[in-house]
Amino acid sequence: MLRLILALTLVAGAATAQDSTIDFGGFEQNSGAPIEVVSDQLDVDQQDGTAVFTGDVTATQGDLVLTGERVEVFYTTGEDRQIRTLHVTGGVTLVTSEEAAEAEEATYEVVDGTILMTGDVLVTQGDNAIAGERMTIDLETGTGRVEGRVRTIFQTGN
Template sequence: MKALVLPTALPIAMIATLLAAAPAAAQLSPKSDGPIDIAADVAEVAQSACSSTWRGNAEALQGDARLRADVIRAFFEAKPKKPGGASNDCGDLTRLEAEGSVYYVTPDRRVRSDAATYEAKTETIVMTGDVVAVQGQNVLRGSRMVINAETGEGRMVGTAAGPNQTGRPRAVFYPSKKTQSPSK
């Protein structure tokens, strides 16, 4: 499989012609159905495999959501070859994989992990490794978190179960500060 390596200094129009735009159904952001914009220091495109690899300060943006990592791989639906056609046509985005210093950020949530996979069909993000989720002052830790990108709901699991076991999901929640009414 040959890979085309593109420095990000190339015009955006050239990269856009090589990669299919993400479908409206693909949602990194629960509040957006716009395209997913991916950028990095270097982009490697494997048209025959309908995939691309983005290395170095890789970032996928959609609306107000951001997925950052050392490496992001994008996978697209392979369309049937046209009669007499020499190359594959690629369709909609099906999956994003991120590895190394992964961050998923929305206006109300920040999640850090070692690796993540976004599945467009189910609109889920699975983050693994040392997962730390922060919402306001609240902090949740575990080893695997599944986030529904459409609803924003998530589920955290750990590497152990049972009382006094290390590796169980752990959280610290802060109560809302109540304002006191002035006395009369």
């Protein structure tokens, strides 16, 4: 319902552009925090170093919460395997205490501290909303870029 209301609001009175750079100060990475994944099912393949979580999946690292229907985890190679990448599909939501984003899929590069969200991306920051086809967030700098027929609503406080 929230997505429908925001989409209608965006269509009714949004400024448009091809891409937009925005502040994502609320999306921060706590790289030292463990990543907890909760799901209905887990399949592990030791041969290729992947784990696939399916069914109402929630992945949490510090204040960063990613949800979707499927999360594929890729590990680094070597003796001390660490999580390298999370690929999330199926009704993806990314939430922090200050911001929320929705998309069709997301790739969280844990080592690089970046998140790429694609497919009907919708971001809310308080009363402001931004929509586009693709969004990249740099968790180290707190900046992001939204591309692909970007629509924005910024409340003026009037």
